[in-house]
Amino acid sequence: MDQELQSSSYHYIFLAVILLLPLLAAKLRRRNRCTNPPPGPWRLPVIGSLPHLVGALPHRAMRDLSRRHGPLMLLRLGELPVVVASSPAAAREVMRTHDAAFASRPRTATLRELTRDGLGVAFAPHGEHWRQLRKLCVSELLSARRVRSLRRGREAEAANLVASVASLSSPSPAPPTPPGAARPVNVSALLARYVTDAIVRAVVGDRIGDRDAFLEKLDEGVKVAAGFSLADAFPSSRLARALSGAARRARAHHSEMTRLMDGVIEEHAQRRAAAGAGNDEEEDLLDVLLRVRKDGNLQVPLDMGTIRAVIIDLFGAGSETTATTLQWAMAELMRHPAALRKAQAEVRRVLAGEHRVAEEALLEMRYLKLVLKETLRLHAAVPLLLPRECQEETRGVLGRFDVPGGAMVLVNAWAIGRDAGIWGADAEEFRPERFEEGDMAGVDFRGTDFEFVPFGAGRRICPGIALGLAVMELGLASLLFHFDWELPGGAAPEQLDMDEGLGITARRKSDLWLQATVCVSVPKLRHLENPLSLYS
Numbered sequence: 001m002d003q004e005l006q007s008s009s010y011h012y013i014f015l016a017v018i019l020l021l022p023l024l025a026a027k028l029r030r031r032n033r034c035t036n037p038p039p040g041p042w043r044l045p046v047i048g049s050l051p052h053l054v055g056a057l058p059h060r061a062m063r064d065l066s067r068r069h070g071p072l073m074l075l076r077l078g079e080l081p082v083v084v085a086s087s088p089a090a091a092r093e094v095m096r097t098h099d100a101a102f103a104s105r106p107r108t109a110t111l112r113e114l115t116r117d118g119l120g121v122a123f124a125p126h127g128e129h130w131r132q133l134r135k136l137c138v139s140e141l142l143s144a145r146r147v148r149s150l151r152r153g154r155e156a157e158a159a160n161l162v163a164s165v166a167s168l169s170s171p172s173p174a175p176p177t178p179p180g181a182a183r184p185v186n187v188s189a190l191l192a193r194y195v196t197d198a199i200v201r202a203v204v205g206d207r208i209g210d211r212d213a214f215l216e217k218l219d220e221g222v223k224v225a226a227g228f229s230l231a232d233a234f235p236s237s238r239l240a241r242a243l244s245g246a247a248r249r250a251r252a253h254h255s256e257m258t259r260l261m262d263g264v265i266e267e268h269a270q271r272r273a274a275a276g277a278g279n280d281e282e283e284d285l286l287d288v289l290l291r292v293r294k295d296g297n298l299q300v301p302l303d304m305g306t307i308r309a310v311i312i313d314l315f316g317a318g319s320e321t322t323a324t325t326l327q328w329a330m331a332e333l334m335r336h337p338a339a340l341r342k343a344q345a346e347v348r349r350v351l352a353g354e355h356r357v358a359e360e361a362l363l364e365m366r367y368l369k370l371v372l373k374e375t376l377r378l379h380a381a382v383p384l385l386l387p388r389e390c391q392e393e394t395r396g397v398l399g400r401f402d403v404p405g406g407a408m409v410l411v412n413a414w415a416i417g418r419d420a421g422i423w424g425a426d427a428e429e430f431r432p433e434r435f436e437e438g439d440m441a442g443v444d445f446r447g448t449d450f451e452f453v454p455f456g457a458g459r460r461i462c463p464g465i466a467l468g469l470a471v472m473e474l475g476l477a478s479l480l481f482h483f484d485w486e487l488p489g490g491a492a493p494e495q496l497d498m499d500e501g502l503g504i505t506a507r508r509k510s511d512l513w514l515q516a517t518v519c520v521s522v523p524k525l526r527h528l529e530n531p532l533s534l535y536s
Ligand code: HEM
Pocket: 121, 122, 123, 134, 137, 142, 199, 313, 314, 315, 317, 318, 319, 321, 322, 325, 380, 381, 382, 385, 386, 387, 454, 455, 456, 457, 459, 460, 461, 462, 463, 464, 465, 467, 468, 469
């Protein structure tokens, strides 16, 4: 009997092992996952790779690390694995070969607070909500046709920009500027205001009442969204959540932004009611969103929380990036007088006999476009692109590496744009002509050439390229057409400070001050607001 029992027990154990074998094997496979993670620098317990990033701008520190550890590198920021792609081949893996696996965005504690009652496009996880809103952006809100239809507002803002420069730089009778000399103007501040006004006008059709408060909040929002907090690095730790003020700040920011946005939407409704129904050509982006909401033909609910979030995305993603690029373009031209003269000669030749820059003329400004292209190469405004998230473990990246599920994935567009192995020995030089000669002629930023990805690529590529370029080309052409430019106090070009400041965008560390002399007269505007308020 005992023997019988024993033999039947063995029988059952044997059966159980046979049945459980596939499960055990799967578990072992899971445990052995990421047998070949990308290489990376040494790490400390708890804080991981953070010491390698202290004291330098993240895109520069990551470029230096990738030179030692390779084009696909694994870092650990606290608990969070972070994979960084730093070569065209690695960028292609992330944004083309495995684009679907890496198409989501991380939902950090801070971002969850910022998007509490509505997700827009930029931070939405890969899924139906994002797909529908993205389609709306590409086909309706930011399409080439829509961007063209918003031309008049942009031209009005460009006219305001040149009128502000003329008014602020008119010779001062008082010291410290010598009598009769043009006063230096803060070109950074003027361009930032021009770009935000042009984007705000595209989105809501006009300036907004509480504009300065709104712009301040928007700037704060970009900083809060970009910040990497203690709670984001240690998502499983209650202590980190308690100690980190980021989520609290994000919550406060969210309530204030909601209040301001409701004011903007209300103002817009009143303007529309006063003007009567507009035609399609005059629709701004908020009109389009409200029309689509009314028609109800989007497959995800377009409630007011979502509309607010989309508008905030358009302001947030569009303003700082475009302004930063324009500021660098002006700075690079001041450092390279031959390129400045060439761009200026082209603009004045194309516009000979005109008194202002109309957008049609931009089509003929070939060199101006190269100047902006070269600026985007050297100064990718979002140097690490927007972070992506690896949705599930992905094997065989770059042929051999496993990227762990849940990892944050960054593409160092800034490092790729300056790589001497790709761009040649003069990779760090500003030379717009490189795009019309040799191997790099025709390399473009629209997501097919992985040597040059300032707007990203793949499913998440920036949908605002056409609007961004329109605003930049018009702004730059207007400054070059109306004014001659010099560095204040006769400083030499190589004295111009080109340092970058800290932030999600690679903005200039210090404001760009220049002296402008009117060359082609500037039309007087009846409604020019007090330009001095810029400096207050
Ligand atoms: C020089 C100007 C600009 C630059 C350099 C730029 C750059 C970028 C980059 C690098 C990304 C992330 C791409 C990725 O993850 O692969 C992005 C996303 C985005 N950009 Fe832009 N951008 C610019 C202008 C604009 C403008 C004018 C708008 C609209 C007003 C805009 C709207 C967006 C949106 C909505 C996203 C999120 C797309 C998504 O997640 O699906 N951008 N941009």
